[in-house]
Amino acid sequence: MAATLRDVAKLAGVSFKTVSNVINDYPHVRPATREKVERAIAELGYKPNLNARSLRSGRTDTVALAVPELNLSYFAELAGMVIAAAEENGLTVVVEQTGGDRDRELALLRSPRLSMTDGLILSPLGMGQEDADALDVPFPLVLLGERTFDWPCDHVTMRNVEAARAATEYLLASGRRRIAVIGEYEGEVMGSARLRLRGYREALAAHGVPYDASLVVRATLWHRADGARAMHELLERDVPFDAVFGFNDTMALGAMRVLQEAGRRVPEDVAVIGFDDLDEAAYSIPSLTTVDPGREWLARTALGTLLARIAEVGPKQPPRTELADFTIVERESAPRA
């Protein structure tokens, strides 16, 4: 059985409350007493029972992070960054996977499991505006990622529209005019698919390039296989195109693979641009030009916002919306000029 405060106290010859005081750095403990207690702690290998502490203090020093799936590199890397940032703050992270499924997202928001945490960082994918009132939860909540809701809740998000517009303009500037898009998803209302498509259309409009729906390919999940499938579909449509904008890197890479299998040269015949700046984007053949949406900043800011909310005392501050800056990372799949 693990040692408790009382075991330590008995060994040190003090009351168990004094041991507690030592552990919590209560200032008024005589050095001699402190040392005595610390020796006893070391001897018994005492470790505080964090459940008991949480029950009493109300703080768990644990946060929950919910992402669609770790199988998607974007979310894996994001989760890694959140966990690293949490670690620096002495926090533990429980990771939940929602599969991007609306029902699982809603279930999570109501789950008693969250009673073990001080707050939640949620990357919603399946929920829509009609579910916004599910965001009315009795614990700190930060929405991380593309989707925003018309609901007073902290959001840490990226400039989807502007970034997609910039990516499209980048392709336009390099002389491409028939730019296909992979990842559109009409089921989404406020999500990144819709927003990125809007940016794409804005760019086209601003440059007088007509929007052609036959260049837009849908993909619900954003895995490599979805990108590949979408590219097959696009090739079958037999419409001319000289560039592809993948709404995330994973799909762009899947699509690029199919493109090259089909004998199209990248970037000579078709330029490809992605979104996310995954680690692997720098190592594909050709390496992938992409949008860096500021992941590291997103991760750290999401955690910081959550911590601020957790630490908040008194009246609730108005919700914050934090926007990451993006940059376009030029690589081989779409040279600048």
Added chain:
Amino acid sequence: MAATLRDVAKLAGVSFKTVSNVINDYPHVRPATREKVERAIAELGYKPNLNARSLRSGRTDTVALAVPELNLSYFAELAGMVIAAAEENGLTVVVEQTGGDRDRELALLRSPRLSMTDGLILSPLGMGQEDADALDVPFPLVLLGERTFDWPCDHVTMRNVEAARAATEYLLASGRRRIAVIGEYEGEVMGSARLRLRGYREALAAHGVPYDASLVVRATLWHRADGARAMHELLERDVPFDAVFGFNDTMALGAMRVLQEAGRRVPEDVAVIGFDDLDEAAYSIPSLTTVDPGREWLARTALGTLLARIAEVGPKQPPRTELADFTIVERESAPRA
């Protein structure tokens, strides 16, 4: 403030223990009472406080998973599988990143944070046999991954030597004789680098191919960039080679990229084989032949083993070692013949 058992009890007009009984499906509760209580629970939106439950019952229904970093796809995918399996069992998973660092691994094993969990699945990378006694922990522990220790502790691992040998023999069978290896790491004693290297050497020996140290490139971390760097080093050595065995897919992909930049054709000039069968291995150009070490099975078995250990009553069962079966996945980077 969240509702408690007592709030529910007051509303339902029963003692708070009865509410507890309802929640825990205690059989002797009259249907009428049960319904009354359930109505009160629904009305108040009562959710049990899991910290209090854990404190009292000693079970947290949470397990910890420690991997080097989620930034490595192998571990991200593995973590995703463990979390999914845990979810099916109603468990929560806290994810820790050790960075593959010995000190952080050792610190984790001693961390009070684990008092919030029922057990730990650890993928050690930095620790060596000399740290084995740190595995003598007062909670269920399962080691997941390549490294095994001479210590009575559950291991769920893969057939590293055999798989590496099979991968090497696969290349030999296709006529390659100068097989480079990326990922050797002399700092490791019992880890996968050493084991895979052994498999490689066994295969060479069995086929009468001399071992040439100049074909072996070291890499400590196993990122894409390490694979790329290793390949640069190999090319600079200017030794002839007609195949590359990357000790993981990530490095193999990084290396393959450099190889092609350098004008070597894959697989015509150089065949490449990896290890892990990541999702992305199927979508690289060319797609990557690799060893599937049975990740899904590893993840599920690790969790299952841990759960068995947690549920264990009475005398401690002898430690189990579970070995996953591997298969070689033939793709373009190294055709069979």
Added chain:
DNA sequence: CGAGAATTCTACAACGATGCAAACCAGTCC
């Protein structure tokens, strides 16, 4: 109809920690 046996419900004591407030103990001051 009443004893005995189920069944159903409740009271109380934990689990291991923290917060509060009171008790204790030196010194210091008048």
Added chain:
DNA sequence: GGACTGGTTTGCATCGTTGTAGAATTCTCG
């Protein structure tokens, strides 16, 4: 020397739940 001061230590209640044991109620049946 006693009151006062400030630092130091302690006792007790408490967080929300479950386990145990026994009380209250209902049921069964001679």
